[in-house]
Amino acid sequence: MTSLAALRPRLPSPVQEIEDDRFARHGVRLLLKRDDLIHPELIGNKWRKLAPNLTAAAGRTVVTFGGAYSNHLRATAAAGRLLGLSTIGVVRGQELADRPLNPSLTRCAADGMRLHFVDRSTYRRTAEPETLTAVLRAADAEGAYVVPEGGSNALAVRGCHALGEELHGYADVVALACGTGGTLAGLAAGLAPDQCALGIPVLRGGFLTAGIRTLQERAFGGPRGTWRLDERFHFGGYARTAPELDAFAADFEDRHGLPVERLYVAKLLYGLVALAAEGAFARGTAVAAVVTGRPFP
Numbered sequence: 001m002t003s004l005a006a007l008r009p010r011l012p013s014p015v016q017e018i019e020d021d022r023f024a025r026h027g028v029r030l031l032l033k034r035d036d037l038i039h040p041e042l043i044g045n046k047w048r049k050l051a052p053n054l055t056a057a058a059g060r061t062v063v064t065f066g067g068a069y070s071n072h073l074r075a076t077a078a079a080g081r082l083l084g085l086s087t088i089g090v091v092r093g094q095e096l097a098d099r100p101l102n103p104s105l106t107r108c109a110a111d112g113m114r115l116h117f118v119d120r121s122t123y124r125r126t127a128e129p130e131t132l133t134a135v136l137r138a139a140d141a142e143g144a145y146v147v148p149e150g151g152s153n154a155l156a157v158r159g160c161h162a163l164g165e166e167l168h169g170y171a172d173v174v175a176l177a178c179g180t181g182g183t184l185a186g187l188a189a190g191l192a193p194d195q196c197a198l199g200i201p202v203l204r205g206g207f208l209t210a211g212i213r214t215l216q217e218r219a220f221g222g223p224r225g226t227w228r229l230d231e232r233f234h235f236g237g238y239a240r241t242a243p244e245l246d247a248f249a250a251d252f253e254d255r256h257g258l259p260v261e262r263l264y265v266a267k268l269l270y271g272l273v274a275l276a277a278e279g280a281f282a283r284g285t286a287v288a289a290v291v292t293g294r295p296f297p
């Protein structure tokens with residue numbers, strides 16, 4: 001098995017200040033924490049969350065879970081190819097088994113991931129031990145190292161602690177888009193006491209605060225750091241978008257030459273521009289936006 005160090009991650013990832021009048025006019029500085037540059041295939045929070053799990057897998061087959069367009073599934077499949085590990089992806093949606101693979105799943109399969117499709121109601125219950133055992137048996141994955149959906153277990157959350165540490169002295173507020181909240185849970189723990197994290201959930205539902213508390217409890221034994229969520233910028237939920245959001249992301253790319261990942265990063269940046277316009281950041285505040293991904297394909 002190839003070691004993770006041999007993949008030469010770019011860590012700490014670069015921090016880049018950008019000029020944007022939508023922030024400057026409110027006396028706010030905007031920095032980008034370029035986690036999208038850590039590794040060409042294990043991008044952003046995928047490196048931070050997967051690396052400790054791949055070490056813990058110690059050469060065993062890695063099985064994980066995701067939807068048909070999951071960034072996490074693709075990253076796990078790429079890690080398998082790069083490190084010489086077998087991977088199995090449990091995919092939400094039995095109906096997809098009979099259709100041609102979409103580009104994201106095609107990439108997973110090309111990277112050697114074995115795909116196992118399950119119906120949506122079973123998929124929802126894979127957090128329950130009996131259902132998980134049955135799914136692993138059906139996928140011929142008993143004995144495999146299990147990484148949960150989105151990759152957010154305690155090891156992954158601890159892996160994101162370094163993201164917070166890397167930002168000491170750079171910003172007052174560190175903002176990022178949240179799915180499971182695992183990245184935020186670790187990042188907030190790693191920040192300095194005078195810094196705070198701001199999460200922009202891309203899923204609808206308002207359940208994330210409790211989820212992040214649970215993740216911090218499991219990873220660190222209790223609450224850590226200062227953080228809050230702003231639940232207004234999900235645009236209807238996961239993978240939902242709107243012409244206004246697409247136009248915003250395309251314009252941001254034109255202004256700053258940053259490829260804007262649409263499912264998470266676009267919602268984060270849109271939320272930050274809206275918050276700056278509302279006067280939510282005091283003059284003199286430095287805000288760092290974590291670029292947790294890159295567009296696919």
Ligand SMILES: Cc1ncc(COP(=O)(O)O)c(C=O)c1O
Pocket residue numbers: 044045071072150152177178179180181182183184261264265292293294
């Ligand atoms: C690009 C990108 N940004 C942010 C996130 C959210 O991460 P988390 O699930 O840790 O909140 C994800 C999902 O893993 C992602 O793919």
